[in-house]
Amino acid sequence: MPSLTVPHIPHYEPAPATNEALDYADLAIIDLSNFVTPEGRAQLVLQLREAMTSKGFFYVVGHGYSKEQMERMFDIADVPFSQVSDEEKEKYVAQTKQTGSYQGYKLRQYWHIDGGVRDQVENYNIHRDISRRAHPEALRPLLPEIRQLAHHSHMNVLSPILRLMALGLELPEDTLLNIHRWETDSETYSKSRYLPRLVRYMKYHPRSPEEEEKTKNVWLKGHTDIGSISILYSQPVAALQILARDGTWKWIKHIDNAIVVNAGDAMDFLSGGFYRATIHRVVQPPPDQRQYTRLGIFYFCMPDDDVKLAPLVASPLLQRVGIKRRFEKDEDAPLVAEWRKSRTSAYGQSVLSKSKEKGVEEEVIAGVVVKHYN
Numbered sequence: 001m002p003s004l005t006v007p008h009i010p011h012y013e014p015a016p017a018t019n020e021a022l023d024y025a026d027l028a029i030i031d032l033s034n035f036v037t038p039e040g041r042a043q044l045v046l047q048l049r050e051a052m053t054s055k056g057f058f059y060v061v062g063h064g065y066s067k068e069q070m071e072r073m074f075d076i077a078d079v080p081f082s083q084v085s086d087e088e089k090e091k092y093v094a095q096t097k098q099t100g101s102y103q104g105y106k107l108r109q110y111w112h113i114d115g116g117v118r119d120q121v122e123n124y125n126i127h128r129d130i131s132r133r134a135h136p137e138a139l140r141p142l143l144p145e146i147r148q149l150a151h152h153s154h155m156n157v158l159s160p161i162l163r164l165m166a167l168g169l170e171l172p173e174d175t176l177l178n179i180h181r182w183e184t185d186s187e188t189y190s191k192s193r194y195l196p197r198l199v200r201y202m203k204y205h206p207r208s209p210e211e212e213e214k215t216k217n218v219w220l221k222g223h224t225d226i227g228s229i230s231i232l233y234s235q236p237v238a239a240l241q242i243l244a245r246d247g248t249w250k251w252i253k254h255i256d257n258a259i260v261v262n263a264g265d266a267m268d269f270l271s272g273g274f275y276r277a278t279i280h281r282v283v284q285p286p287p288d289q290r291q292y293t294r295l296g297i298f299y300f301c302m303p304d305d306d307v308k309l310a311p312l313v314a315s316p317l318l319q320r321v322g323i324k325r326r327f328e329k330d331e332d333a334p335l336v337a338e339w340r341k342s343r344t345s346a347y348g349q350s351v352l353s354k355s356k357e358k359g360v361e362e363e364v365i366a367g368v369v370v371k372h373y374n
């Protein structure tokens with residue numbers, strides 16, 4: 001870091017933990033500090049493979065950030081929402097529908113949830129190359145620290161996970177890493193080439209009783225993430241649920257300084273359905289946390305734009321267990337760029353049609369049926 005003193009910003013006081021007895025998902029805790037030894041790594045490969053094929057979500061600890069660093073990251077995460085005027089926010093709204101890019105703000109009420117009710121969630125998305133776009137004034141002095149968060153997420157969380165997942169498929173360790181580059185060979189080249197990785201700050205605001213009733217307490221409908229790996233810094237307000245294999249929704253429990261990780265559609269496609277994209281949703285928090293805002297920090301990753309989303313057929317493991325193809329012929333599989341643009345611009349905008357499955361709505365994007373679960 002260039003300077004030893006960091007800019008002063010207001011402290012974001014997180015909500016206290018909930019005392020409600022919720023039906024929590026029992027997820028594996030992957031301790032990345034064990035990654036450094038060969039024995040530790042071999043153990044993690046098996047642990048992660050089991051976690052990914054059973055629950056599809058897991059926790060990461062031992063990633064190298066201290067409690068104080070995490071607190072500072074959450075203070076920074078609140079700045080685009082609490083320290084920027086509505087007028088200035090408007091200037092930095094993402095042109096998602098037009099360009100398929102999320103960069104900038106998604107303001108409240110942009111997505112349709114249900115029964116005419118729109119969302120109460122603000123997002124601010126920053127490309128991992130923070131210099132790609134201008135940012136609101138209050139964020140500018142914080143950009144070195146935001147870049148550091150992206151770099152930490154990429155190098156200390158995403159990279160070891162991708163190594164473990166490739167090993168889990170019995171492929172060379174760097175197979176997945178090579179298609180998730182932090183930088184291309186030269187930074188000049190990468191400027192003209194989009195590497196789809198985003199830091200997202202997300203702030204959910206409490207809703208009115210009418211909004212809760214009309215949407216049956218759903219804040220963000222059940223979905224799978226579109227990318228390969230989603231990294232979510234754990235925060236105390238319970239609201240995230242995953243759809244267990246037995247068809248019930250289980251809550252994600254907060255663990256201090258942990259990271260919650262899951263695979264999305266791109267990983268599902270690449271791994272021939274072996275690392276499944278698990279359906280999850282966000283609902284109204286339990287009564288003792290309802291009056292609080294819910295602030296999230298994410299690092300959303302996709303493979304590089306020129307990667308074809310066809311199964312990694314060289315995997316001996318996939319050859320043994322069988323490959324589930326989402327596209328009939330591998331040559332018909334979309335490139336990441338096509339998949340990303342069509343999924344991103346459509347999200348929350350289209351009128352969905354009812355699926356044959358109960359409680360499911362669907363739409364067709366880039367040749368794939370995309371489902372939305374209520």
Ligand SMILES: O=C(O)CCC(=O)C(=O)O
Pocket residue numbers: 202220225232239240280281282296
């Ligand atoms: O807010 C959360 O905990 C999850 C949000 C989410 O699933 C998403 O943004 O894709």
Ligand SMILES: [Fe+2]
Pocket residue numbers: 223224225280
């Ligand atoms: Fe998600």
